[in-house]
Every structure is written in structure tokens, then in C-alpha cells.
Amino acid sequence: xxxxxxxxxxxxxxxxNLVATQTAAIEVAEEFQFGLRHHSYEEEGxxxxxxxxxxxxxxxxxxxSIISPLSEKxxxxxxxxxxxxxxxxxxxxxxxxDEKPVQIMSGASIEDKRTDASAKVRYVxxxxxxxxxxxxxxxxDYKSESFGVxxxxxSVDKLSTWSFSADVSNDDINPVDADIYTTxxxxxxxKRSTSALISYSxxxxxxxxxxxxAGYSKKTGFLSDPYKMVIANxxxxxxxxPSRRYAKTLSSRLRYFVDASDSxxxxxYRYYHDSWKIKSHTLSFAWYQxxxxxxxxxxxxxxxSQSESFFYDVFYSDVRxxxxxxxxxxxxxxxxxxxxxxxxxxxxxxSITLSADKYSSGGSTGFASESIExxxxxxxxxxxxxxxxxx
Amino acid sequence: MKKILLVVCLGxxxxxxxxxxxxxxxxxxxxxxxxxxDQMGAAFKRxxxxxxxxxxxxxxxxxxxxxCN
Numbered sequence: 189x190x191x192x193x194x195x196x197x198x199x200x201x202x203x204x205n206l207v208a209t210q211t212a213a214i215e216v217a218e219e220f221q222f223g224l225r226h227h228s229y230e231e232e233g234x235x236x237x238x239x240x241x242x243x244x245x246x247x248x249x250x251x252x253s254i255i256s257p258l259s260e261k262x263x264x265x266x267x268x269x270x271x272x273x274x275x276x277x278x279x280x281x282x283x284x285x286d287e288k289p290v291q292i293m294s295g296a297s298i299e300d301k302r303t304d305a306s307a308k309v310r311y312v313x314x315x316x317x318x319x320x321x322x323x324x325x326x327x328x329d330y331k332s333e334s335f336g337v338x339x340x341x342x343s344v345d346k347l348s349t350w351s352f353s354a355d356v357s358n359d360d361i362n363p364v365d366a367d368i369y370t371t372x373x374x375x376x377x378x379k380r381s382t383s384a385l386i387s388y389s390x391x392x393x394x395x396x397x398x399x400x401x402a403g404y405s406k407k408t409g410f411l412s413d414p415y416k417m418v419i420a421n422x423x424x425x426x427x428x429x430p431s432r433r434y435a436k437t438l439s440s441r442l443r444y445f446v447d448a449s450d451s452x453x454x455x456x457y458r459y460y461h462d463s464w465k466i467k468s469h470t471l472s473f474a475w476y477q478x479x480x481x482x483x484x485x486x487x488x489x490x491x492x493s494q495s496e497s498f499f500y501d502v503f504y505s506d507v508r509x510x511x512x513x514x515x516x517x518x519x520x521x522x523x524x525x526x527x528x529x530x531x532x533x534x535x536x537x538x539s540i541t542l543s544a545d546k547y548s549s550g551g552s553t554g555f556a557s558e559s560i561e562x563x564x565x566x567x568x569x570x571x572x573x574x575x576x577x578x579x
Numbered sequence: 580m581k582k583i584l585l586v587v588c589l590g591x592x593x594x595x596x597x598x599x600x601x602x603x604x605x606x607x608x609x610x611x612x613x614x615x616x617d618q619m620g621a622a623f624k625r626x627x628x629x630x631x632x633x634x635x636x637x638x639x640x641x642x643x644x645x646x647c648n
Contacts (some may be wrong), residue, residue, distance in 0.1 A: 223619045229627065253619050267622070302645060330646035347599060355640040383640045389614070394603040399614060403636045439637035441614055445606040452611035460634035468634040476611035484611065494633055518633050530617075541617065545624075547631075566631055572620060 214317045214342050214349075216310070217263040223253040225541075225574035231275065232567040234291055241293055244566075245275035251574075263310050271302040278564040280417040280424070281503050281515045289502045289515075291563040294415070302327045315342040321355070329414075332359040334381075347391045351401075354384040363414035371417050371426035377410035387439075395445045403437040418513040420504040427514045429499070435462035452476040460494075466519070468494035469555065474528075486530040486543075493523040493554035502560050517562035523554025524566075538577040545570040614638075 231244035252268045276293040284290040306323035319338035325331070336355030343349070359379040366374040387401030409431060416427035442455040456472040474488035499512035500519040530543035547568045551561030606612055615621045615638075629635040630647035 225619050225623065227623055249623065251619055251623060267619075269623075300646075302647075304645070325645050327646045330644070332644045336640055346601070346604075353640050357644060359644045361646070379644060381644060383636065385636070385638075385640050391599050391604065391607060394599050395606060397607060397612065397614075401637065403640075405636055405640075435634070435636065437634075437637040441638070443612050443614065445609070445612055452609065456638075458634075458637035460637065462634070464633075466633045468632070470634070470637070476616065478611070492628075492632065497633070518631065524632070530620075541620070543620065568627075568631075570624075570627065572623070574619065 214312055214315060214340055216259075216261060216312045217255050217257045219578045220257075221253075221255040221576065221578045223251075223574065223576045225249075225251040225572055227251065227570060227572045230569050232569075234293065234564065241276040241297060243275050243297065245273050245277070247271055247273040258309075261312050263312075265306075265308040265310070267304075267306045269302075269304050272300075273302070274299050277415060278517065279415070280419060281563065282419060283503045289560060289563050300327060302330075304332075310338075315344065315346075316340065319353075329362050329364050330359065332357055334358075349389045351387045351389075352385070355382070357381040359409075361410055361414065366414075371424065372414045373410070373426075377414070379407060379409035379411060381405065381407045389441075395447070397443040399439075399441040401437075401439045401441075403435075403439070405435045407433040407435075413514070413516060416514065416516055418504060418515055420513050421507045425513065427516065428512050429497075429514055430464065430512060433463055435460065437461075450478045454488075464497040464499070464519070466494055466497050468492065482534040484530075484532040484534070486528075486532070488526075488528040488530070490526040490528070491523070491554055492525075493556050494521065495556075496521040496558070502562050515562070517564040517566065520551070520562040520565070521556050521558040522549050522551050522562065522565055523556040524549035525553060537579050538575060540575045541573070543570075543572045 227249040229247040229249065231246070233244055234242040249269060249271045254266045255263065257263045274297055276297055279292045279294050281289045281291055302325065304323065304325040306321060308319055308321040310317055310319045317340045321336035321338070323334045334355055334357035336353060338351070338353040340349060340351045357380070361377040361379065363372040366372040383403065383405035385401060385403040387399055389397060389399035392398055411431060411433055412429045413427045417424050418427060437458055437460050439458040444453045446453065454472070454474040454476070458470040460468040470490065470492050472488065472490045474486055477485045479485060497519040499508065499510065500514055500516070502515060502520065504513060524547060526545055526547045528543060528545040530541065532539055532541050549565045549567065551558030551565065610616045625639065
């Protein structure tokens with residue numbers, strides 16, 4: 189190839205990259221995109237339980253997504269998700285022999301369905317975009333409606349991006365079988381959530397992208413779990429939590445492209461702290477390795493540790509002055525590890541994705557050092573299959 | 580100690596930052612370099628972790644609740 193042709197070829201590459209970069213920037217969706225996923229989620233059974241079942245939840249989920257341009261300045265994103273779940277759920281703990289807590293599970297397998305849907309309309313104006321989102325979630329005993337706004341602004345040189353978003357959610361809770369179980373509220377309960385998030389991303393160099401963010405959320409109303417119970421002062425009472433919860437997050441996400449191996453490395457970290465005195469650290473790492481024939485292999489690992497809420501206990505020997513009680517394992521001190529592997533095969537205008545994840549938790553995993561581990565701590569497997577189409 | 584750590588981090592980041600011309604940004608158009616290459620998978624996992632752990636948020640607003648948490 190002559191030197192003139194080399195220069196033309198380089199300019200061609202540069203122009204292609206410029207166009208592609210602009211495509212990745214704030215622009216209205218140019219293509220119709222359709223995505224479908226089927227998820228199979230399976231919790232590992234408990235080794236022991238008094239009464240009820242040791243089986244826990246199995247959930248099958250079908251998830252759909254559509255993104256479509258509406259005009260030169262508007263696009264729309266629609267999502268729909270349907271879950272079908274069955275299994276038993278942890279109820280309360282008792283103190284067994286040798287001071288070891290034993291989990292009591294719900295008496296029979298629970299069958300439930302959940303449907304959620306969302307619509308997001310986006311308006312693009314120059315280097316900015318504005319978005320409005322509405323979402324609903326519907327179950328037999330729980331209904332939620334949420335509304336959100338978003339604003340994204342890119343710098344003129346397209347090296348950095350500011351994003352702001354905020355939302356509000358109103359939820360109604362109507363526990364089933366409240367006439368049978370007197371610990372459950374027999375009138376409709378409500379919960380209100382608001383949250384806001386700000387993030388800043390910057391292209392540090394030709395291989396590295398960094399995003400940092402800060403979030404705040406506030407929940408008020410009925411924040412207890414109506415189906416969980418606690419033995420306190422020799423009486424079985426309902427799970428009882430404060431009616432307010434404020435949470436802050438700090439997060440960062442780093443993307444680094446390795447030219448030598450044609451792969452991308454993802455590092456994510458989140459710090460979380462809330463008014464129930466729970467602190468957590470979440471560290472994720474993923475390696476996107478490109479392979480011949482448009483295959484991509486993505487091994488990943490996620491490490492999670494949290495401290496316990498100020499009112500949690502695995503078993504209550506004494507009465508609490510504030511009246512808050514919960515033996516929910518999710519409020520205990522523990523750590524968890526997720527190992528994942530994903531395979532993606534891309535074709536001309538569609539791709540297929542298969543992934544598997546294994547989650548295991550323990551009272552002494554990661555930063556956690558719980559002296560008496562909650563017996564309901566969770567292990568699960570998640571297998572997902574899906575495809576994406578664009579035209 | 581925190582100030583020293585901050586200075587070290589800023590020093591590290593300033594060493595990483597360089598002017599990136601438009602024709603050098605091709606890597607950022609690759610799907611694997613997006614913050615969320617698989618938005619559907621990421622959204623579902625957020626929902627799972629929101630249901631099974633005490634903490635949530637950080638990369639998106641809270642959205643609606645569900646009976647799972």
C-alpha cells in the first residue's frame with residue numbers, strides 16, 4: 189500500500205472511530221433493539237429446620253426489553269418482567285441445643301407471581317438528554333408505582349459526562365392470611381421511597397474510563413417484613429423495624445481495555461451506609477475476553493460484606509426498649525461471594541448470551557466476623573439464557 | 580492518613596489522565612467497554628441483590644419496591 193493510501197486508510201479509521209464514538213455518546217437510538225432473557229434462580233435448601241420445609245425459593249423469570257427511536261430527538265425504552273416463584277421462606281429462629289439457633293421455615297410451599305413493567309422516554313438536545321421513567325410492580329400482596337427523572341450532560345470535548353437522576357416510589361402492602369396469622373397487619377400498609385444519584389465519568393486515557401458516583405435514598409412507612417416473626421419475652425411477635433431508613437452510597441466503576449489480549453477489565457466498588465447502622469462493601473471484577481468467531485467469554489467475581497443493623501439479633505433473650513426486632517438474615521453481619529461465567533456469541537445483527545452464577549454467603553466470609561451465624565444465610569445458583577436483536 | 584491517601588490517589592489519577600483525541604476513542608465504542616454491556620442482565624442481578632442483601636443502590640436510583648424485600 190502506498191504512503192498516500194496509508195494516510196487515507198488512517199483517516200478512514202479515524203473517521204470511523206469518530207462516528208462510532210459519537211454513536212456511543214448522547215444520541216437518540218438509531219436502531220430498534222429487542223432483548224429477551226430467561227433466568228432460572230434456585231436457592232439451596234437449609235440443612236435443618238424445625239417444622240415447615242427446608243426447601244427455599246425457586247424462581248423462573250422471563251424478561252423483555254425494547255428500545256426504539258420515536259423521532260430525531262426522542263426514543264423510548266420499554267421493559268417487562270414476569271416472575272413465578274415457589275418455595276418456603278424463613279419465619280423465625282429459636283435457640284436449639286448447645287446454644288445454636290435453629291431456623292423455623294414457613295409451613296407450606298408458597299406460590300407467587302410478580303410482574304413489573306417500565307417505560308422510559310428520552311429527549312436528546314445537543315450534548316444533553318432528559319428522561320422520564322414510570323414503572324409498576326404487581327404481586328398479590330404488594331403493589332408499587334414509581335416515577336423518575338434523569339438528566340445527562342456531556343462535555344463539549346465528549347471526554348466527560350455528568351448524570352443526575354431521582355425517583356419516587358409509592359408502595360402498598362396487603363399481607364395475605366392476616367386473619368390466620370395475627371402477627372401480620374390486617375390493614376393495608378404503605379411505604380414511600382425517594383432516591384437521588386449523581387455520577388461523573390471521564391475518559392482518563394485511550395484505554396481507561398472511570399466513573400464515580402454518590403447516591404442517597406430515603407424510605408418511610410411500613411419497612412418491616414410482614415411474614416417474619418420473632419420470639420421475644422417468650423412470645424411470638426411480628427418482625428418490627430423502624431419506619432424510616434436513610435442510606436448513602438459512594439461508588440466507582442473503572443473500565444480498562446487491554447490491547448495485547450483484546451480484552452476489557454471491569455472493576456466496580458460500592459460503599460453503602462444507612463441509618464440502621466448497616467455498612468457494606470461490594471467489590472466486583474469482570475474480564476471480557478474477545479475470542480475468535482465473535483465469541484466472548486466473561487468470568488467474574490463479586491465480593492460482598494455487610495455489618496448488622498442496630499436492632500438485629502439471631503435470637504432475643506431480652507426485651508428491647510425501642511420495640512424493634514428482626515432475625516432476618518439480610519440484616520445480620522455476613523459476607524458473600526459470587527462467581528460467574530458468561531459466554532456471548534455475536535452474529536450480524538443478533539447475539540446469544542448464556543451465563544451461570546454461584547452465590548454463597550457465610551457469617552465469617554470477607555470482612556464479616558459474626559460470632560453466631562444466622563442459620564438462614566443464603567446460597568443460590570442463577571442460570572440465564574437470552575438473545576438480543578437490533579435492526 | 581486520609582490526606583496522604585487522597586494525595587496518592589490524585590497523583591495516581593493525574594498520571595493516568597491524558598488528552599485523548601477523538602480518533603483515539605475507538606475502544607470506548609466496544610460493547611465490552613460500556614459501563615453496563617448487558618443492561619438486562621445487570622438490571623436483573625440488581626433486583627436479586629436488592630432482594631437478598633441489606634444494601635442496594637450505587638449505580639441506579641431505587642426504583643419501585645417489591646414484596647421480596
